[in-house]
Structures are given as C-alpha cells and as structure tokens.
Amino acid sequence: MAKKSKQYEYDLSEVKRLIGETDKNYREIAAETGCPYASVVYHGRKIRGRVNRMRQEELNIEEQQPVLSITEETTETPKMLSGGTALSISRSDVHIHDAEQEAAKMIKAARALGLNKVNITIDR
Known part of the structure; x- marks a missing residue:
C-alpha cells in the first residue's frame, strides 16, 4: 500500500519574502510559516544562492584581504x-x-x- 504524502498549508510568497528580505535562517522561516524545511532550503538557495550565512561571513572577511x-x-x-x-x-x-x-x-x-x-x- 502506498504511503500518503503530507499536505502542508503555507503561503509560498511569504516564505520567499522572508528569505529575500530578512536574515532569518531557514529553520526559523520554516517554523514561522509552516513550510517544510527542505522547501525553504530549496527556495532559499534559488534566492540567496548556495552560500549559507556562516560561509558568507567568511567570504566578507576574505574580501577585505x-x-x-x-x-x-x-x-x-x-x-x-x-x-x-x-x-x-x-x-x-x-x-x-x-x-x-x-x-x-x-x-x-x-x-x-x-x-x-x-x-x-x-x-x-
């Protein structure tokens, strides 16, 4: 018997807005919106790129060198x-x-x- 997939109720435009306009991490956005974490990461990488915040801070330091x-x-x-x-x-x-x-x-x-x-x- 096939496993039934979960159904989520969330506003994707709000998820994308939070990703693009705030410095919140993906877990905070997922908790706030009810969007699955994997989906937040997927859209976050499309909007913010693959660089995570910790790596971005390292890059900012390196850019000064x-x-x-x-x-x-x-x-x-x-x-x-x-x-x-x-x-x-x-x-x-x-x-x-x-x-x-x-x-x-x-x-x-x-x-x-x-x-x-x-x-x-x-x-x-």
Missing part, C-alpha cells in the same frame, strides 16, 4: 596562430579560491588552439 590576480604574459616571441594572431589570455582580480579553476580554463583554451606552451604569472 588582498586579492591575487592571474595574468598570462609572454617573455618569448608569442606563438602565431593561423592568420598571424598571437594568443594572450589574462584574468585580473581573481580571488585565490578561484585561481585554480581560472588557470585550468586558460590551459584548456590554449590546448584547444593547439598550443603546447603557456606562460602564467601570478602577481601580488
């Missing part, structure tokens, strides 16, 4: 691509947590263009 940037500069003669075009890829003001992904993207782009060497410089 200097941000490293990744730039690619060539010290040798640049490799010419078809049509005599030289490849130069640079990323500025990349946060240290995103640096590895950005470097991987630059390397992937260089491979896609048939290059076998790149120069990557990390500036302070």
Whole structure:
C-alpha cells in the first residue's frame, strides 16, 4: 500500500519574502510559516544562492584581504596562430579560491588552439 504524502498549508510568497528580505535562517522561516524545511532550503538557495550565512561571513572577511590576480604574459616571441594572431589570455582580480579553476580554463583554451606552451604569472 502506498504511503500518503503530507499536505502542508503555507503561503509560498511569504516564505520567499522572508528569505529575500530578512536574515532569518531557514529553520526559523520554516517554523514561522509552516513550510517544510527542505522547501525553504530549496527556495532559499534559488534566492540567496548556495552560500549559507556562516560561509558568507567568511567570504566578507576574505574580501577585505588582498586579492591575487592571474595574468598570462609572454617573455618569448608569442606563438602565431593561423592568420598571424598571437594568443594572450589574462584574468585580473581573481580571488585565490578561484585561481585554480581560472588557470585550468586558460590551459584548456590554449590546448584547444593547439598550443603546447603557456606562460602564467601570478602577481601580488
């Protein structure tokens, strides 16, 4: 015999308003509105993003620290691509947590263009 699902009575627009306009956590919103916690989390991630409040506070602290940037500069003669075009890829003001992904993207782009060497410089 199939299990009957629970039916909830809550105002979804009120849930979304509380998520967007207050700093209440998801458990407080679920308790106040009668909305299931999982639903509050689902809508909260769509509205607030996946970053929770504790992680957001960490990010705010990190934003006050200097941000490293990744730039690619060539010290040798640049490799010419078809049509005599030289490849130069640079990323500025990349946060240290995103640096590895950005470097991987630059390397992937260089491979896609048939290059076998790149120069990557990390500036302070």
